[in-house]
Every structure is written in C-alpha cells, then in structure tokens.
Amino acid sequence: MRCVLVEVLKEQINSHVICSESTMRVEVEKSSMHGIHEDHLRLNDGANTACRLRSNSTYVFADIPLSGCGTELEEDGDYLRFKNEITTFDDISDVITRKHLLEVQFYCQYPKRGNVTLAFTAHRPVVSVWDKGFGRFTYQFEFYTNDQYQEMVDPTLYPVVYEIKSRIYMQIEATSTVNNTVLFVESCRASPYDNQNSQRTYSIIENGCDVDSTVQIHSPSHPRQFRFSMKAFKFIGMYDQVYISCTVLMCEAGRPNTRASQGCVSSTTSATSHHHHRKREAAVESDRHFVSQGPLRLKRAAESSESSALHLNLNLVFIAGCLLAAVGMISAVVMYKARMSKVKYQPLSTDDR
Template identity: 40%
Template sequence: ASMPDIDEHYLKLKDPSCSLVSNDTHIMGTMSFSTCGTTLEDKGDYIVFKNEIHSFELPTEVITRRKTVQIDFSCEFSKTISISSYYNIHQSDYIFTESNFGSFGYTFEIFRDGNFTQKVASDAYPVQVKLMEKIYMGIQANSDLPSVSLFVESCKATPDDNPENSLFYYLIQNGCLKDETVRIHPSNQTSFNFELEAFKFNGEFDQVYITCSVILCEPGSNFSRCAQGCLSNPSRRRRRGLSKETTGHYITQGPLQFVESALPRPPKEEESAGKTRMDPSAEGNSPTVIPETSSSDRRWRIWNVFSTSFSTLVFAGGFIVSLILLAVVLYRFRKRRKSEDQNVLIDSDFDK
C-alpha cells in the first residue's frame, strides 16, 4: 500500500462496517457527515466533523507483525459558506452548515415564465430585460432533515452583488411585501416563487441584483420566525431560543441588465410627410428633416403652392410691365423721329 508495513485490509474507521480502499498512493474511505461513526463538534464560527482510522487484529491471531495505526482526521467548515461568482457567471446554489440543522442549501433561479419550470440558462446571464417587464424568480430549499419550512424574511435590490450596498430598494421587508408589483405564487413549504416588474436605479446604473434573506424552520412551532410571517413591528419578534430555526442567510441572484426599448417606426404615410427646412441662423449647414403631422404637411404644401403661384404672377406682371414700357418708349421715339423728318422737309421746301 502507500505506507510501508501497513496493510489496508487491517484498517477500519470508528464504524467497522465502513470499508477502506487503496491505490498506489492513497488509502481512501467514503462516508457522509453522519455515518461511519463521524462525530460533530461546534467550534463557534466553525463546524468540525471527526473520525479516525485505526488498525485491528483478527480474533484468531496470536501474534502480529503489522504496525499499530491510529490516524485522526477531521473536516472543518465555516457555518456560512456561499458559492458565488461575478457578472455573467450564473450563481444559484448556496450551501450552509449549522449544528442544529447540519448541512442545507438553497437554489435561487430566474425563470422564463409564471409556470416556474423553465430556468434561464446559465449562459444567458446577465439576463437582459426591459423596464416594467415581468421577472419570475424562485427559491428552493434543500435539507437532510425530513420536514422543514422555508421563510423569506426580506428581498432587496442593489446595483451590484453586495447586499450591504448603501443604495438598495426593498421588495420584501420583515416578511411584508413592500413593492406594489411583487406577487407571491403558490408553492410547497420548501419553495418560494414570486414575480415583480423590472425597474432600474436612477443614475448611471444598468444592472440590478436581488438579494434575499432566508430562514429554515422546523414545523409545528408557533414561535418560529416562519410561523410569525409579516411583522409590522420587528421588535416584537420572539427569540430564536424558543424554536428551532436557522439564522438568516443571504442569497443573491442576477444581474438583470436593462436594455432600451426600440423606438417604434412611424407609418409610411407619416415617414414620407417630412419636409426639409434650412435653419436661417446657420447658413451653409445641412438641412434638417423635420417630420410633421398630415394636417401640418397639407398646410405646408398649400403654402408652397401659393408662394410659387404668387412668385410666378409677380414675375409675369413685371415682364408685362417691362414690355409696355418698352412699347411706350419705342412709340415716343418713332413719333419724335417722324416729327423731326417733317421739319427737315419743310425747311427744304422753304429754301427752294
């Protein structure tokens, strides 16, 4: 085996029914946190699971040449462990451990519709939404205990995945609905499904994360936080020592990324009803196309026709007046020339 003079066939855990296996480098055993004689120790902020490997002798053996082995081993877990990630990596699974509840977890998902059966795919994050679009979200609790109840004490929105961000907006607070668009859908005692209308924070923010504080309770206790429900006065909440429940844990989902709605294109009739006008204060600039309503366009066309006709009439009138003046000048010139010719003839006759 991996250690000289040690035969893995003569090793066992605290519970001898749990066997060990080996390869060229390791001796291995497989067990859960509550089997094979594993014990649990609460060390404040940590939970420690302990077991041991030790050698044994066969009852029929009188002598032995194998070394005596005793190897203690343990696994230490923080009471709060969250599996999280950033930006477009899908984060949905959270695992926690507490002494009274062992290991338990939550799944936080965004769904495609109100049936809460089709999850948004991991590669679709960040989830692109439009303002006032319906968002469907669901929380599922998973526990080794046979009967527990899930309670969502609060849900709030932040512009990032930090639940302690000073900029936030409550959807649910102290078990009470705070946003008028939030609607709770029926589900079993370990699920919580809800919907809301999409919104965004004022300012240069285009993303929203949803963080919820969740609790697991043993059923049948009138003093548990799950049984209390909505508390308009949180100071009246009873102490946890009176009931068996977990502490509140934060779970986060997102981001929701907002996209602008495409502006509707105008009908073809209105689209062709634009006119080009030059800005008189900016000579030489490109003309600006200004769309107008149909009635305004008709008025503009009538004014164009009227202006054109009026200009034509003025031009024609001026041309006619010029012709008349020219005719008058020619007439007077011819009359004067004729008079001069007559005077010349009279003078000629007189001289003769």
C-alpha cells in the same frame, strides 16, 4: 496621572493573488503569520464548506469563484472589482469575533470592455450552508421565464435582459436532509451592485411583508420553495443593472413561535418577538442566510426600438428610392422636351425634277 504611549505595529503579511477569467487564487505564506493557526482563518463566507481555506507546507491558499464565497462586486465606469478577505474567527458559525488578529484584503480588477468580460459567468451558484440542528442544506435562487415555473433562465444567458415594466419571475428553493422544515423569506432588496452592504437599495419584501406594490406571491410546489414576481424597474442614475438579494432561513414546520409561523410583522414586533423565541426555541429555526442572483439588465431604448427602427429605415429607403425614380422620370421628360425643342423643320422641295 500617567501617560502611557502604546505603539501598535502592523506586521507585513506575504501574500499573492492570481486572477483568472472566473476565479481568484490567494496564497498567504505561513511563515509571515506569526502566532496564528491556519484553522482559525476564514474567507467572507465561512459557513460554505466549498469556501474553506486549504494549506500545504508553505502556504494557506484558496481558489475562489468570482461569484461565490462572499466575494463582493464593486464597479465604476471602466472596471469590475471582485473583493474578498481572509480574517481570524472564534467559531465558524459566529458573526462577530474578538480575536481579530489578521485581515488580508485582496481583489481582482477587470476592465468592463475586453475578452475577460465575455468569459465571466454572472450567474450565482447554489449556496451550501451548515447550521446547528439543521445539518447541511442548500439555497438555490433562480429566475424563470413565466408564472408556470417550468423553464428556468439558462445560466449561460446572464445577465438577463428585461424590458421595463415586464414581469420578473423568481424562485428560491431550499434542500435539506431534515424533514418537516419550511423555507421563510424574510426580506428581499434590489441593488445596482452585488454587495449586501450597498448604500443604494430598493426594498421589495421587508419583515415578511410585500413592500413593492407590484409584488405577487405564487403557489410553491412544496414548503421549501418561495415563488414571487414583480415588474422590472431601473435605478435612477448611471446604473444599467440590478441584483436581487434576499435574507432567508429554515424553520421547523408546525411550530407556533418560529419566524415562518409569524409571517408578515412590523419591524418593532419582529425585533422583540424574534429575540424572545430565539432564546427559547433556538433549535426550531436556522440562522439567517444571504442569497442573491443577477444581474438583470433592462433593454435599452435603442434595443427595444431596434425592430421598429429597422422598419423605419426600410421605409425611408423605399421613399428615397421612389423620390429618386420620380426625379429620374422628371429629368427624362425635361431632356426629351429639350431635344424636341431643338428640332428644326425644313420645307419640302417643290422641284418636280
């Protein structure tokens, strides 16, 4: 037997990160990437054409929005941390790679309390993807004010504030140049973080089936829309916000073996059936894509009772004023009686002079 010692060395990659109020700019020096071609580098969201890396004679670089390109949000009590990474790939549409030659992780950290928090746009933009057989299409995930779906919540008002148990109205809409297609929402989950790998999640829809008992499905205006609502809730613990994320895909309308035609299925049936029909009819449905929106913030008890507290304070002021007036009246009477008690009566003179 022989013992072979292999020493694995990590090369130093020279990179720079510039953090602004709404974007991250990452720059990687080409001279430090030995044997790696820039065309085989990607960010977390490699399918989004708006998130492709660019280059010049010196750097490979990208300007990345804090709310896009696969950027993940982590937070603790004091900071928001936006993370992304540059990795190598074989095919831009693959979910795995066997050429993992480079990994450049980077992040920008912002204090929760400060001017930058006011400038951060929480609203998630439209997701643009490209899929073989379906071309280029987009997903838009939005919140609405009521079940009429006429008024979308203004993106500048995010995070959206709800009272607990009030109904949240959501819509996912796909646009595509390919006709005769339908949108299918396979799963939706809630999490206190904008991170699809978050350990703390709550299932809303699973395998096309409603899991949360308050979920209501609303009629769409066309097959590439999905409208649903649920009652607002709060994660137990020190969490003050909720993100909603869904796994979605596009299917050819009218085909019997697509995921959309199957609808709600059990997890076991879904895994077996999906593997079977994907091998036979891969062109009739797209890959699964991840969309998210948020955050939602529940109105604190102090905020929800603000108006009642105001009325209570006014009542207290009125009562206090009445008490002070009463005390003033009692004091005046006592002082008047005290002065009256000090008056001495003098007998009138009987002198007739």
